[in-house]
Every structure is written in C-alpha cells, then in structure tokens.
Amino acid sequence: MTNASEVLSSIQSAFPGAVLDSRVESDRRLWATIDSKKILDVCKHLTTKLNFDHYSGSAGVDWIARKEMEVVEIMASHGAHQVVAMLKVKTPRENPSVKSLTGLYWNANWYEREIWEMFGINFEGHPELYPLLLSDELMGAWPWRKDYKGYPDLTTGERAVKISTPEGYTEYHIPPTPAEVEAGTVVTVRLKYPTLREREEKEIKSDSEMIMHLGPQHAMVPGPFLLDVLVEGERVHKAFLDLGYIHKGIEKIMENRSWLQGITYTDRMCYVASLSNNECYCGAIEKILGLEVPLRAQYIRVILEELSRIQSHLIGTGEFLTLIAGVGYAPWQYMIIDRENIISLIESVTGARLTHTFVRFGGVRNDLPAGFADQCKKVLPYMKSRTEEFIELFAQDPIYHKRMDGVGIIRPDDAKRMGVSGPPLRAAGVAYDMRKEDPILVYPELDFKVVTGTKGDSADRIDVRLREMLESIHIIEQCLDRIPEGPIKTEVKVPKKVPAGEAYYRVEDPRGEMGMYVISDGGDKPYRVKVRGPFYATFQTLTPLLEGTYIADAVAIAGSMDGCPSEADR
Amino acid sequence: MLKRKMIKNFGWPLKTAMRETEVTRLYPEVMMELPENERGIHELDATTCIGCASCARVCPNSCIEMVHFKFGNPLKNKKMQFPQIDFGRCMFCGLCVDECPVECLKMGKKVVMAGWERKDIVKSPDFLSTKRFTAKEVADLEAEAKRVAAEKAAAAAAKKAAAAKEGPAKEGAAKKPAKEGAAAANGPAKKAAAAAKPKEGGAA
Numbered sequence: 001m002t003n004a005s006e007v008l009s010s011i012q013s014a015f016p017g018a019v020l021d022s023r024v025e026s027d028r029r030l031w032a033t034i035d036s037k038k039i040l041d042v043c044k045h046l047t048t049k050l051n052f053d054h055y056s057g058s059a060g061v062d063w064i065a066r067k068e069m070e071v072v073e074i075m076a077s078h079g080a081h082q083v084v085a086m087l088k089v090k091t092p093r094e095n096p097s098v099k100s101l102t103g104l105y106w107n108a109n110w111y112e113r114e115i116w117e118m119f120g121i122n123f124e125g126h127p128e129l130y131p132l133l134l135s136d137e138l139m140g141a142w143p144w145r146k147d148y149k150g151y152p153d154l155t156t157g158e159r160a161v162k163i164s165t166p167e168g169y170t171e172y173h174i175p176p177t178p179a180e181v182e183a184g185t186v187v188t189v190r191l192k193y194p195t196l197r198e199r200e201e202k203e204i205k206s207d208s209e210m211i212m213h214l215g216p217q218h219a220m221v222p223g224p225f226l227l228d229v230l231v232e233g234e235r236v237h238k239a240f241l242d243l244g245y246i247h248k249g250i251e252k253i254m255e256n257r258s259w260l261q262g263i264t265y266t267d268r269m270c271y272v273a274s275l276s277n278n279e280c281y282c283g284a285i286e287k288i289l290g291l292e293v294p295l296r297a298q299y300i301r302v303i304l305e306e307l308s309r310i311q312s313h314l315i316g317t318g319e320f321l322t323l324i325a326g327v328g329y330a331p332w333q334y335m336i337i338d339r340e341n342i343i344s345l346i347e348s349v350t351g352a353r354l355t356h357t358f359v360r361f362g363g364v365r366n367d368l369p370a371g372f373a374d375q376c377k378k379v380l381p382y383m384k385s386r387t388e389e390f391i392e393l394f395a396q397d398p399i400y401h402k403r404m405d406g407v408g409i410i411r412p413d414d415a416k417r418m419g420v421s422g423p424p425l426r427a428a429g430v431a432y433d434m435r436k437e438d439p440i441l442v443y444p445e446l447d448f449k450v451v452t453g454t455k456g457d458s459a460d461r462i463d464v465r466l467r468e469m470l471e472s473i474h475i476i477e478q479c480l481d482r483i484p485e486g487p488i489k490t491e492v493k494v495p496k497k498v499p500a501g502e503a504y505y506r507v508e509d510p511r512g513e514m515g516m517y518v519i520s521d522g523g524d525k526p527y528r529v530k531v532r533g534p535f536y537a538t539f540q541t542l543t544p545l546l547e548g549t550y551i552a553d554a555v556a557i558a559g560s561m562d563g564c565p566s567e568a569d570r
Numbered sequence: 571m572l573k574r575k576m577i578k579n580f581g582w583p584l585k586t587a588m589r590e591t592e593v594t595r596l597y598p599e600v601m602m603e604l605p606e607n608e609r610g611i612h613e614l615d616a617t618t619c620i621g622c623a624s625c626a627r628v629c630p631n632s633c634i635e636m637v638h639f640k641f642g643n644p645l646k647n648k649k650m651q652f653p654q655i656d657f658g659r660c661m662f663c664g665l666c667v668d669e670c671p672v673e674c675l676k677m678g679k680k681v682v683m684a685g686w687e688r689k690d691i692v693k694s695p696d697f698l699s700t701k702r703f704t705a706k707e708v709a710d711l712e713a714e715a716k717r718v719a720a721e722k723a724a725a726a727a728a729k730k731a732a733a734a735k736e737g738p739a740k741e742g743a744a745k746k747p748a749k750e751g752a753a754a755a756n757g758p759a760k761k762a763a764a765a766a767k768p769k770e771g772g773a774a
C-alpha cells in the first residue's frame with residue numbers, strides 16, 4: 001500500500017523542483033508546499049497515477065506576518081490507500097490569486113468560492129465566483145483575513161432605512177456609521193457580479209418556465225437554506241442553492257477563543273453530531289500536542305460517538321419520513337421515542353442532551369456513571385430489535401418503495417467525483433468510512449462492517465442508515481465488554497498554549513467525513529481552524545441531482561441526504 | 571399480497587401504541603428524572619470559594635462576573651468576590667466547573683430559572699450558593715481575619731524592626747505569635763464550616 005513518503009518521492013521525481021517544502025508526518029499524512037505554477041499538474045498526477053480520486057476540500061490561511069496567503073488542498077483516496085496529501089499553494093497577500101482546480105475536480109467549486117469570499121483570494125479559471133455564505137453587503141470585506149476589524153453591528157434594527165424598490169417591494173438598508181467606515185468593517189466599493197436572482201432569471205428560456213422557491217424555511221432539510229427550482233410544469237430543469245442563512249462564522253470565532261473554549265463552538269456546528277465534532281477538534285489538537293489518550297477514555301469516546309450516531313440516524317430517518325408522509329404509517333414518533341432512550345444514556349454520562357462539550361484534550365470530561373453498562377444492556381437489545389423491525393417495515397412497504405425506488409440515484413463514479421461521503425456515498429456502493437480509512441481511537445481493534453448499498457437511491461440511503469445503527473450497537477456492545485479500568489484523562493498537564501504546528505484530523509460523523517484542519521502559531525488561541533464538514537460536500541451535489549426530476553421528488557431527494565445546513569454554513 | 575403487507579404495516583402502530591411508553595413529558599407537574607451528572611444550574615459553595623475568578627476567565631460567553639457577597643469566608647476570600655452568572659448567556663458547558671481549583675462550583679439538577687425580565691436571570695451568589703455562613707459566623711470570621719491580618723502586619727513590622735537591628739534572637743520571638751494566631755483562626759473557621767447547613771437558594 002502506498003504511503004506518504006512514496007507519494008512525495010513520486011511527485012518529486014515527476015516534477016523536479018515543484019515541491020518547495022515538505023513534511024511526512026506519518027504514513028497517512030503528507031504536507032507539501034507546491035509551486036503555484038505546477039499545482040494543476042501535480043494534482044492531475046496524483047489523481048491519475050496515484051489514485052488520489054477524492055478531492056476533499058481546500059482551506060485558506062492568511063499568514064499576515066509573512067505577507068502571504070495560502071490555499072491548502074486536501075487530497076485523499078477512496079480506499080486505494082490511506083494517504084491524505086495536504087498540498088499548500090502560496091500567493092502574495094497583495095492581489096492573491098491561485099489556479100482554480102474546478103477544471104479537475106467538480107466539487108472544488110464551493111470550497112474555492114468560500115475561500116474567495118472570505119479571504120479575497122482569486123481563483124483563476126473558476127467559472128462562478130459568486131458569494132456562497134456571505135451576504136452581498138459583506139462581499140469585499142474579506143472577513144476572515146487577519147486584519148479584518150470586526151463585523152459591522154447589524155444587530156439593531158433601529159438603524160434600518162426603508163427603501164421601496166421599483167418592483168414594488170420594500171427593502172431595508174442599514175447605512176454604516178462613520179466609525180464603521182473608518183474601521184473598514186463595511187464595504188464601500190461593491191464588487192461586480194450577478195446576484196442570485198439575476199443568475200436565475202438568465203436561465204429562464206421560455207414562458208412556460210418559472211422559478212419556484214423551496215425555502216429559506218422548508219422542512220426538507222432542518223435549517224434555513226434557499227433552494228430555487230426552475231420548473232416547467234412538474235419537471236425541474238435546473239436548481240439553485242443559496243446558503244449562508246445561518247452562517248455563524250464559527251471558524252473565525254474560534255480564532256478569538258482559547259483552545260479549550262473552542263470545544264463549545266464545535267458543539268454548535270451541528271447539534272446532533274456534537275460528539276463527533278468535539279472528537280474531531282480535540283483529536284486535531286491532541287495530534288499537535290502529541291498527547292496520548294488513556295485507553296479507558298478512548299473507549300468512552302467510541303461508545304458515546306456511536307450512541308450519538310444512532311440518535312442522529314434515528315432523527316435523520318424519522319424526519320425524512322415526515323417529508324414523504326404518503327407512507328401510510330409514520331414511524332417518526334416511534335423513532336423519536338426510541339431516540340429518547342439513547343439521548344438519556346448519553347445525558348447520564350455527559351450531563352447535557354445535545355451540546356455535550358464532553359471530549360477534552362487527552363481524555364474526556366466524566367467517567368461512565370455507575371450502572372451505565374447495565375442500562376446499555378437494557379436499551380441496546382431493545383434498540384436492536386426495533387431497528388430490525390424498522391428495516392423490515394421499510395423493506396415490505398410497497399407504497400414506500402413505489403415512492404422511493406430509483407429516486408435521486410447517485411452512481412458510484414459520480415458519488416466519488418462529487419466528493420460526497422457518509423451514507424449517501426456508501427449507499428452508492430462505495431465502502432468508504434473514516435473509521436476504517438483513517439482509523440482513530442480504538443476503532444482498529446473493533447469488529448464492524450462498513451454497510452453499503454447497491455442502487456444509490458433514496459431508499460438505499462435510508463436503508464444504509466438503519467443498518468449502520470445495527471453496526472453501531474454491535475460496536476458499543478464490544479466496547480462495553482472490553483473497556484478497561486483506568487484514568488480518563490492524561491496525566492500530562494495540558495498547556496494553555498499549544499506549540500506551533502498544524503494537524504488534519506478526520507472522523508466519521510453520522511453524515512460522513514468530518515475533517516478539521518487546525519493551525520497553531522504557539523499562542524493560546526488557534527491561528528486557524530478549518531472545518532471540512534460532510535454535509536457541505538453532500539449539499540453541493542443537490543443541484544445536479546435535482547435536474548430532470550419532479551418537484552415532489554426534490555423533497556424526497558434532499559430529505560434522504562439527512563442534511564444540516566447549520567454545519568454547512570458554520 | 572400487496573394488501574396483506576400494507577395491513578401488516580398499518581397494524582404496527584397499533585401494536586406499538588399498546589405498549590406503555592411515556593411519550594409526553596408531564597412537565598411541570600412531573601419533573602423528569604435527571605441523571606447525577608446533569609449540567610443544570612450552578613451550585614456555589616460560598617464557604618470554600620477563594621474568589622480566584624478562574625471560572626470567570628474560562629467562560630466562553632463571559633457570563634460570569636465577580637461580585638461582592640457577604641456570606642463567604644473572609645479568611646480565604648479576602649475581597650469577598652463571588653461569581654454571579656448571567657443565565658441569559660450561559661450555555662451550560664461546564665467549563666467553569668472544570669476550571670475551579672477548589673471544586674466549590676458544581677452544576678446541579680435544578681433547571682428552572684424563568685424570569686420576566688432579562689435581569690431576572692442574572693443570578694447572584696445569593697441565589698447560586700447552596701452553602702454559606704450565617705451573618706454571625708461571618709462576623710466571627712471577619713474578626714479572625716482582621717486579627718490575623720493585624721498579627722501578620724505586626725509580625726512583619728517586628729521582623730522589619732528585627733532585621734533593622736539585625737538581632738536574630740528577636741526574629742524567632744516575633745514569628746511565634748503569628749503562628750498562634752493562624753492556629754486560632756483555623757479553629758473557629760472549621761467549626762463554622764461544620765455548623766453551616768446547606769441552604770436552598772430559592773428564587774423567591
């Protein structure tokens with residue numbers, strides 16, 4: 001199997017002089033600074049020759065002291081090997097510009113758009129550099145640059161000025177205060193780009209077509225986002241996504257909070273997956289610090305993360321059923337009742353129902369309470385029988401299958417190309433699971449299968465989730481048998497300041513591949529935290545998936561993705 | 571075939587409905603059972619808090635403010651500063667509890683704190699403290715604290731004087747009363763701590 005140093009030497013021999021700097025962190029992590037002129041060739045080489053077929057995202061970093069910006073491309077493989085290559089491209093801070101990878105990787109689109117709107121790094125050759133998360137008012141402020149002076153205070157509605165548009169709408173505008181203009185927190189020169197509405201209207205070809213809004217408040221994905229579909233009759237010709245309605249700037253907030261305080265923010269990216277987000281953040285910092293997690297703490301983390309996966313899948317599946325309510329029976333409430341058992345189990349350990357703030361650097365906050373194993377032994381068999389019942393119910397319901405079969409099919413090649421992960425990818429038949437690909441904690445010692453589907457349609461995605469719950473129960477049972485006694489935190493004192501360094505850590509979130517790229521400059525706060533969320537990647541595939549479907553299916557397709565715009569927007 | 575399967579599926583909710591499961595929480599008539607680890611409203615042991623403000627520093631939402639409170643231990647908490655928590659901002663993350671060096675801040679099972687106005691849910695140490703001294707005990711402790719301080723000052727002055735005179739014999743003599751004072755101060759403090767009964771800090 002390929003390892004990181006082999007990948008590095010392959011790049012070096014194919015492109016002499018292209019690698020400006022490199023570090024082989026371990027067999028599975030390669031860090032390399034690539035000459036910005038050669039980045040396209042290097043990526044092509046990686047993809048075609050070395051099986052790097054998973055473009056996992058990119059991150060922007062503003063190195064203000066060095067007067068340069070960096071774009072870090074995260075490249076991985078769908079199971080051919082386990083190397084993650086972090087390729088950095090540098091660009092001067094004045095007029096930053098790098099080559100766009102959208103020509104090579106379809107899913108680079110959103111990642112690059114985000115970097116552009118946040119850092120102002122131009123991507124040469126990007127087809128649609130339009131804002132993604134930010135509102136039009138903030139475009140050009142480049143808020144994630146280190147010299148950004150803070151967001152304008154838009155919290156008060158009293159400053160709003162009413163404007164009547166020529167079309168007869170009323171709009172509100174909040175004029176900047178002189179202090180804000182001086183501080184440079186408001187944009188005075190507007191960038192030129194077509195707005196979402198203009199882009200949509202450009203696509204209308206005939207009188208029989210119209211734009212229909214699904215959202216920003218729509219039940220198909222919990223959380224606000226706007227899905228506009230261009231329809232002719234019942235057919236969707238094109239779909240447009242607008243997100244950023246709950247963009248919280250968590251990555252920027254975390255730069256202004258101490259390392260420890262950052263854990264609380266990871267909870268709030270996606271509250272049904274807060275334990276795996278905790279894990280991802282803490283794991284990255286443990287990597288920088290070189291902390292060893294005691295065995296008992298590792299087991300506790302695995303138990304809780306798997307419990308959290310069960311409850312997330314229950315709510316994901318249940319919500320989906322409410323959307324396609326034509327099923328006749330609606331197990332949603334039964335799933336929620338069952339989920340309550342799991343939540344209570346987690347609560348008895350962490351003390352909170354959803355926002356756990358439980359994982360700590362080098363350990364966990366609390367030990368398992370007395371009687372936890374007994375409680376688990378009561379709940380888990382029950383959950384198992386219920387899940388089996390659910391699977392049977394779904395499998396035998398003819399109406400459900402008439403409704404769901406063949407809806408929103410993602411073929412394996414497309415799934416890989418589009419960078420989806422988690423159940424949508426596995427439903428397509430690609431056995432790609434971070435717990436196997438990039439194993440952490442005690443996962444390598446545990447026995448579990450990676451559940452895959454065959455057809456890649458909506459029904460399969462639900463089926464994969466339900467069967468994954470059975471695997472999770474199996475994992476927890478093993479952990480409860482094997483969990484040793486011992487400390488739950490490392491004995492090493494965790495310093496307030498983390499030594500300079502960087503790490504990329506991946507966990508299998510209930511929704512797929514969650515990765516966090518954490519940089520420390522030796523201070524008491526992170527220099528940069530980049531969150532590569534699973535739903536961000538899945539969300540991006542929604543627009544091509546919806547083309548050519550019926551309006552009614554749009555809901556079924558989007559719902560089966562088990563979405564969380566909160567995590568996509570961060 | 572199709573019909574039979576569907577009827578089976580329709581029967582399923584009926585079957586499940588027969589089982590007794592609590593679906594609706596009967597709150598506020600019946601409070602649900604909360605686990606021991608529950609992270610609810612904070613409980614402050616005012617008799618041991620040393621007023622270090624570690625909790626206030628670690629709070630991600632800056633909702634802890636150090637305020638004056640009468641019924642603490644003036645021997646350990648010289649300025650009588652205790653945490654006041656703004657529950658309008660608190661997210662019950664528990665970082666403050668982890669950070670407290672003397673473990674006097676805990677989170678309990680109490681979760682009700684509704685108020686009509688925003689300032690109603692800014693809870694003072696008076697509300698938070700589950701353990702505190704009575705006014706009399708505080709007065710005693712204050713007297714102790716004053717005496718200790720005075721003795722310390724005297725000892726320091728004596729030491730200074732001794733150092734000025736460079737008389738090593740006198741230094742030992744000056745140290746003695748200070749030690750005695752400390753021992754005397756410890757005695758009543760302990761007694762008072764044992765006597766202090768945990769008091770419910772009710773909202774009313």
Ligand code: SF4
Pocket residue numbers: 628629630631632633634655659660661662663664665666667
């Ligand atoms: S629980 Fe968290 S938010 Fe609340 S006071 Fe403590 S540190 Fe602050």
Ligand code: SF4
Pocket residue numbers: 618619620621622623624625626652653669670671672673674675
């Ligand atoms: S509660 Fe604890 S951390 Fe807060 S001031 Fe008192 S002793 Fe310090």
